[in-house]
Amino acid sequence: MLDVGLYHYLILAVALFSIGLYGVLASRNAIRVLMSLELMLNAVNINLVAFNNYLHLHDLSGQVFSIFILTVSAAEASVGLAVLIALFRRTHSADMEQYSILQG
């Protein structure tokens, strides 16, 4: 049981993903929501690298996939922060509760 195997990494990734999901759903600060999103993406990265290491070693495709996820998450963070700053200039707040412009 104490031997570390694939399942330990998968369970670790589930825990990290769950914490990130809670942060996305329950946080009021928009920047904290962005940080939690990055946590979720990192949990997926751990899954990919773990599967690659334990089940798919005739090729390093899993590591290449997580490099792509790294790229996408960097793009997502920059655009997300730009949207946040545009919203901040409009509402003068980083509180998610103030972003109800679309309610009509």
Place this chain on the structure above:
Amino acid sequence: MIETSPLLQQLAFWILAAVMLASAIGIVFHRSIVYSALFMLVAFMAIAGVFALLNAPFLAAAQIMVYGVGLTIVMIFGIMLTGDQPFRDPAGKERSVWYALLPLAVVAGLGGVLSLAILKPAASLNATNGLFVAQQTADFWQTALQTLPGAQALLEDGGLSHIAMLLFSKYLLAFELASVLLLLAMVGAILLALRTFPEEEQGAVTGGALQADGATKALSAGAGSVAGAGQAAKEVVQSAAGAK
């Protein structure tokens, strides 16, 4: 990990897992968003350590450079630009407890289902000595290093040349699309952050659109400019300035 004692590997895994989960909880629950950003740095470093344990040294280095340094600095810039606010509810309008309980239920449900999906086959497969390689023993590496090109690449240079070959052959299209995506994200971020709207000046005049009055005025100004009637928006701005 190749050529490391299993005991050391286990110790590293448990320490990294504990640090990672503790700092992830710190990101979500710490009162101050600045501390959250620092916890994010710690969590990303721990994840880089997990990558190193999983035979991905290049990814570990990329993780430190992109997430640990780059993203944390970007987030801290975001915090400085938007202010460290505690977000107190106005009196008489406290946030309902459901705002915390409902996400908790969703997360508990999803996490429980995922853990069951992982652990149930794990138990049965381990019992029958099935398909999955749950532990990488020394025997596993001895055969892998002779038969699997990925494992050989890991031993040679940490898989770096192998990853580069894959990026520029099998995944060339995805690689080029990723560069286009980065360019689009850069242009889009600059455009979003630099462009100013006429209603923003009006928002500055009323001193924050937090009041319902200011919010509706900003909304009507936005609707006017969308409809192409810039004149209406200008009038609203002027009337707001006059009211002041």
